[in-house]
Amino acid sequence: MAIAGASAQSQTYVLDKGWEFSQAGSNEWMSARVPGTVHQDLLDHGRLPDPFYGMNELKVQWVEKEDWLYRTVFTVTADQLKSDAAWLTFEGLDTYADVYLNGSLLLKADNMFVGHKLAVKDVLREGENRLMIRFRSPVEETAPQWDTDGFNYPADNDHSEKRMSVYTRKAPYSYGWDWGIRLATSGIWRPVKLTFCNGAAIDDFFVRQQEVTEQVAKVDNQLEINNVISTPKEAQVKVVYAYGEQADTLTRTVVLQPGKNSLSMPAWIEKPHLWMPNGWGDPVLYTFTATVSVDGKEVASREEAIGLRSIRVVMEDDKDGKSFYFEVNGKPMFAKGSNYIPGDALLPNMTGERYARLFEDIRAANMNMVRVWGGGIYEDDRFYEEADRNGILVWQDFIFACTTYPHDPTFLKRVSEEAVYNMRRLRNHASLAMWCGNNEIYEGMRYWGWKDKYSPVVWKEMTEGYDVLFRQLLPELVAANDPGRFYMHGSPYEANWGRPESWKIADSHNWGTWYGQKPFESLDTEIPRFMSEYGFQAFPEMKTIRMFASPEDYELESPVMNAHQKASIGNFLIKKTMALYYKVPEKFEDLIYAGLILQGQGMRHGIEAHRRHRPYCMGSLPWQLNDSWPVVSWSSIDYYGNWKAMHYQIRRAFAPVLVD
Structure with missing residues (x-):
């Protein structure tokens, strides 16, 4: 045990040493990282190929279907047992986990986003104490829920025959996305601590x-x-x-x-x-x-x-529709930022150094805001600490995205615990500017054809569920636990990129230059009150491609390139749009270079259009800032931290003074 910190009468130890893991039923124990994930531990022992390389993603999917055991032994002294109280704290268990200490079942965890503080004084022993955690498969655990529902939710990220991600309070992106690898992890993903206390805490x-x-x-x-x-x-x-x-x-x-x-x-x-x-x-x-x-x-x-400050989100009816902007210390602020996804498919790999570098890159690009997108996680404390130190406002989504969700009593209980836990954890941060219920669910329900896929009974349940979750439960919890912080039911609030009349209402996601296959000049006239998502893809630069592919794979439609291109129309659209502005190169390396230039110029075009229309438009947040693995995506910074041309162009477009 390593001492993390102590006062005169309390002691806290981080339990990060001596851990082992095993596949349930195998009785073969190997050393483990804590915090960590089972995928990383298997990689460390050569039991998995690098999932980021080539087409190895397909070779690691078996892991999510198994149960996994983690164990350690720690020592407690007689003096420590004399303490008035002792707690075992788990800051993050991913996801279905049974915790045993000295023969006692302490906890049956079922939410990745909730920490647990367990009173253990009566369970501890002088000398050796044995701690074991059994992680149950996130897909096998929820299979009965899918079977009894009898239909697939419209979870576009989950390409399984049975889409079970919606039932689990687990990072949605871990089941795959249109920029993301599928790694449905298990493990102790945040620290475990043991605290002895006397008197009070x-x-x-x-x-x-x-x-x-x-x-x-x-x-x-x-x-x-x-x-x-x-x-x-x-x-x-x-x-x-x-x-x-x-x-x-x-x-x-x-x-x-x-x-x-x-x-x-x-x-x-x-x-x-x-x-x-x-x-x-x-x-x-x-x-x-x-x-x-x-x-x-x-x-x-x-x-x-x-940080002492006032932040107000102004969303009011006006002569043009409904405004949406951030007022900081009494002054309107044009939001210059981007959308953040989790920084790694294996979350414990995000170090303090990586967070610090991320916010250096954000600040260097003249940004003042980052949106934590609802398909990822409630970020690590270090993320918000860096945002505080660098003067970056955080738009925080609750973790729901791009699909309807259940609203049965068990699910609502889990959501309530998760929301309260994370609001209380994050509410002191000066950077925290607002809470948003979800990403694109309301838009999907209205405009993506979901209604036609379901029976009237099921669709009625889905629409009622939206109101229960995002118009009743979450705003009530925000008012009770983070009073004064702005809450909005979802993003976009009402707008749809194919309906010009809706651009006048609050925030918008404009995917006309992608799914609409429009030229970048369309951004000159499709002006919203606040642009919270828009983007265009590019491959990462060649030195990143070399990290996941061999020279024989250097073709646009090679199997490996397609494995790292998760958007169905991605490669086609990159070439189609490139032809509007440049001669399309035949050589693969030249095509990659031209694509990076194209993406950067296009996003700069959009930012400058939004800034020209201030104060009607008061924010521009391109999609997306970063990657969770080496991939073709909309990011401005690739997985290894390399700036794409887009990030340089964002820095120019967000300059304090811009001559257009």
Whole structure:
């Protein structure tokens, strides 16, 4: 066990050593990474070919159909067992997982997006403690749900005969997408920690920003303190907030009742240093520290980096339709950004260094916003920390995309737990600008022909389910757990790229230059109030192609190139559009180069059109920023972090001052 951090009376250890894994039923145990995934562990032991290379994706699909076991042994001392409380915390289990400790079944997890804090003092033993987790196949687990439903949901990402991804609260993109490999993972994908506590613990510290102006910031420090002993106890609670040499302290003496205690400690900060978006000024972060002391000894502490700012999403009826823009610190902001997908098909491979580089690239391209798309994940804490430090606003989707979903009681319970957990985890971040219910579901229901595929009974269930999930449950949870944050039921709000009358209403996804096969000049006249998605594909550069293909594969329609081209019309459309502007090269390498130039010029054309129409149009977020594996896609940065021509053109188009 490695110590992660400690206060005078508590100790937290990260359980990241000594793990082993095995395929259920085999009794062959091999070393494992934690955090990690079973696919990565199999790769480490040479049991899988590189899924990113050639057509190896097809050779690794068996993994998702098996159950997997993970185990470790850790030591607990007699002194640690004397602690008032002990917790075992799992920050992320992917996805159906049974957790056993010393013969006790502690947990049956069923949601990748929820962390679990388990009281284990009565289960721990002096000396060796044995921890085992059984991960059940995500596809076999949900097969009975599909069988009893008797139909396929319109989950375009899931190309299986039985589309079971909708039943599972698991990253949708792991089942494949039109830019993504199918790797339906299992594993301990976020850290496991063991904590010993005496006296009290701070379970939550929410710095709620009630009003922020240049003159004053009114905040309410809301604490949840857990008194872990069985009797009331007098305690001193302090909140210190500081920036540079400026520091102030709030102090209160309270009697903590056994169990959960809620405490409010309001503060006014005169002439605050405001957190500013990239390009506007410094993204100033205050340090807020809460401590609890009992009998003169500090027993618990918690620290939060807080950017004081006001963010308002203005979506109002006006003479042109319905506006949509972000107002930061009282000033309208033209959103310059992109759409983010998970940075890796094997999520634990995303390191702090990779997140830091990602946001360097975002900031360098003069962006001030990134949209976390609803087919991926609620991102790692490090993602939002980097967004805070770099002045990048985050549009956060809840994790639903491109299909209708069930709304039975079990599913709604899972969604509720997931939403509350992630809102409480993320709500202190200055960068968090809004919550959006889903990606493109409402548009799909209205315009993609889904209604004609289902019986009236099933379709009625789907439409009712949309309202229950996105117009009732989620907005109620946002109001209760992240009050004051803007919520929108889905993106696009109402618009459709084939219906000009809808472009006047809130945000739009314009896929006319892709699915509509229109020239880039169409972006000059198809102007929405806010463009939250639009794009055009390009291959990555040749040095990336060499990472997944051999010279004999260097043909546009070779089996390997097609395996890395997930969009059905992709290669055809790249050549068709290229012919509108350039002579189409015959040599493969030249075609790749010309395609990169084409993509960059096209997206720059769109951004400049959107900026010309400010304030009618107040945002431009091309699809997409990044890749989760080496692939042909709409990205401006490839899987290995190389800028495509598109990212250079975005940097030019988003320059602070642009002469058109």
